[in-house]
Amino acid sequence: MAETAACAPAPVRVALIDANAAARAVVQGLLQAEGADVLALSSGEEALQALAGSWRADVVLVSRHLPDMGALELLRRLRLLPGCAMLPVVLITGDDDEPLRLSALEGGFTEVLVRAAPEQLAPHLRALLRRQADLQRARILLVEDSPAVAAATAEVLAPLGMEVEHALQAHEALERLQHQPYDLLIVDVVLPGALTGLGLLSALRSRRDDLAELPVLAYSSYDERVRRVEMLRRGANDYLTKPIDADELRARVTNLVRYWRLLQQVRRQHAQLAHQAVTDALTGVYNRHLLDEMGPRLVRRAGRGGEPLTVMMLDLDHFKDVNDRHGHERGDQVLQALAQRLRDHVRADDLLVRHGGEEFALLMPRLGADAAWAQAERLRQAVAQQPLAGLALTASLGVCVWQPEAPQPACAAEQAAEGLRHLLRQADQCLYQAKRQGRNRCEMVVVTAWP
Numbered sequence: 001m002a003e004t005a006a007c008a009p010a011p012v013r014v015a016l017i018d019a020n021a022a023a024r025a026v027v028q029g030l031l032q033a034e035g036a037d038v039l040a041l042s043s044g045e046e047a048l049q050a051l052a053g054s055w056r057a058d059v060v061l062v063s064r065h066l067p068d069m070g071a072l073e074l075l076r077r078l079r080l081l082p083g084c085a086m087l088p089v090v091l092i093t094g095d096d097d098e099p100l101r102l103s104a105l106e107g108g109f110t111e112v113l114v115r116a117a118p119e120q121l122a123p124h125l126r127a128l129l130r131r132q133a134d135l136q137r138a139r140i141l142l143v144e145d146s147p148a149v150a151a152a153t154a155e156v157l158a159p160l161g162m163e164v165e166h167a168l169q170a171h172e173a174l175e176r177l178q179h180q181p182y183d184l185l186i187v188d189v190v191l192p193g194a195l196t197g198l199g200l201l202s203a204l205r206s207r208r209d210d211l212a213e214l215p216v217l218a219y220s221s222y223d224e225r226v227r228r229v230e231m232l233r234r235g236a237n238d239y240l241t242k243p244i245d246a247d248e249l250r251a252r253v254t255n256l257v258r259y260w261r262l263l264q265q266v267r268r269q270h271a272q273l274a275h276q277a278v279t280d281a282l283t284g285v286y287n288r289h290l291l292d293e294m295g296p297r298l299v300r301r302a303g304r305g306g307e308p309l310t311v312m313m314l315d316l317d318h319f320k321d322v323n324d325r326h327g328h329e330r331g332d333q334v335l336q337a338l339a340q341r342l343r344d345h346v347r348a349d350d351l352l353v354r355h356g357g358e359e360f361a362l363l364m365p366r367l368g369a370d371a372a373w374a375q376a377e378r379l380r381q382a383v384a385q386q387p388l389a390g391l392a393l394t395a396s397l398g399v400c401v402w403q404p405e406a407p408q409p410a411c412a413a414e415q416a417a418e419g420l421r422h423l424l425r426q427a428d429q430c431l432y433q434a435k436r437q438g439r440n441r442c443e444m445v446v447v448t449a450w451p
């Protein structure tokens, strides 16, 4: 059994404290345009009173000069209010001055925003709200055998606006973790059943997927050094002892979720970069880097299995005329349409690469001579039969089929790369023949020896 204890995503609530009415109205307008719920205030005392009351802020934005206290004093007093220890507090100042920024950050401000023209300030505010909203969307799984303790913990976490789910036992938690995304696991070390908190942690850390790195905050009623060290040694990111201090729990949870989100962002960017590195930006098909990476593997695989491998080079005819007559942009559209046409006509395990300019290379595993010829003709017709970006064009193809007579002995990577270069050169020579013999045609060669 599991319960959900809370909180649908809500607008980010911002307490905006600025004595200057005109400047306050500008920032308030920008924040509201981004969907934030803004409480606009003009003095430090007013802010402290509001934040000590029932209105809960997700972020505080404070200008440097207030009539009744400095921003730093407001920050210090605000941190003492219940639930405000981890509240992001952003200093907004007209001075774009490095020493001031550093001393504000050292003083405990979460970040410093320079008051600029609205169009320059807007993206910074948008990013701030997005980061906050992202944090509020976090999902926590709390594994605790006592429903009363679980309810109390969820209540402590409620001001963070995160969704807290509850599992009574470790095996149930493991099941949920495998099927739903969470940003943090909070686990009581001592749990009934075959799987304890320690066991759950070990099961998680021994996985081979992203779950292995999910942040874990462990807690226990016993402040035993040995137990604490054991949990950390098994991979807990943090450890707390009951009775848990509310501000401390919120602070640790926020830190761990931020760390996780950052890690995921880095991973996403890494995957995106890796994708970009092997993709041609104009057409979206693979580029030569991928051909260099994957091509030799296909050569080795074909050799090992004694299976055919077909290499094709396809080149648009008189493409220079397209650029000359219709402009480079139209030429680009033609290349995009061609790439899509080719994608529509190749199998899932064929490798389609933009080899350069208006030339595409295709590597087709397990395609013998007859099938390769039929496929080359199909591709030629697919180009000629329908206009590309509104222009009637044709293409020529050079085809080299490597049909090993028997399985080949294993070969080194460099040998396979040289083999691939040879096959590509042969296909290129066939393409040259096709161009010389009038274009809009295919030429093919079959080789049986190791290339």
Ligand SMILES: Nc1nc2c(ncn2[C@@H]2O[C@H](COP(=O)(O)OP(=O)(O)OP(=O)(O)O)[C@@H](O)[C@H]2O)c(=O)[nH]1
Binding pocket: 282, 315, 316, 317, 318, 319, 320, 321, 323, 327, 328, 329, 330, 331, 332, 335, 356, 357, 358, 435, 439
């Ligand atoms: N629009 C556009 N043109 C490109 C791109 N890459 C190469 N080209 C152009 O492609 C043309 C290739 O011309 P050529 O190699 O003379 O070949 P062709 O006109 O197709 O003639 P044949 O291949 O002999 O039929 C050149 O004008 C290049 O500028 C690109 O990314 N976009």
